[in-house]
Amino acid sequence: MVDTxxxxxxxxxxxxxxxxxxxxxxxxxxxxxxxxxxxxxxxxHFLALDAVEAVRDGKVVTRMNHKQALASLQAA
Structure with missing residues (x-):
């Protein structure tokens, strides 16, 4: 898991x-x-922390492409 x-x-x-x-x-x-x-x-919406691969270049990068990440978001 990434360092929060x-x-x-x-x-x-x-x-x-x-x-x-x-x-x-x-x-x-x-x-x-x-x-x-x-x-x-x-x-x-919420993104689970275990969906995060890394923090690079000032951005949070997910383990999946953007379409998969958007589909995995949980409503608030």
Whole structure:
């Protein structure tokens, strides 16, 4: 699992392919809460921390491509 201290509010979340998934609102236990303004439905969604591969170049990178990551998001 990635070191959660490396994940900061307002970091971009991208898929393993490099495409945009969302923006970190804040950490919420073992999940990342994404900003509502950045989602297609205008609501907050959560990404499980175990879906995160790494933090690189100031971005949170998921273990899956952006389409798979978007499909795995949990509604708030």
């Amino acid at each position: 201290k490396q994940i900061a509010d307002h970091m971009e979340v991208v898929g393993s392919c490099g495409n945009h998934v969302g923006t970190v609102d804040h950490l919420d236990g073992n999940r990342i809460k994404l900003t509502a303004q950045d989602s297609a439905d205008g609501k907050h």
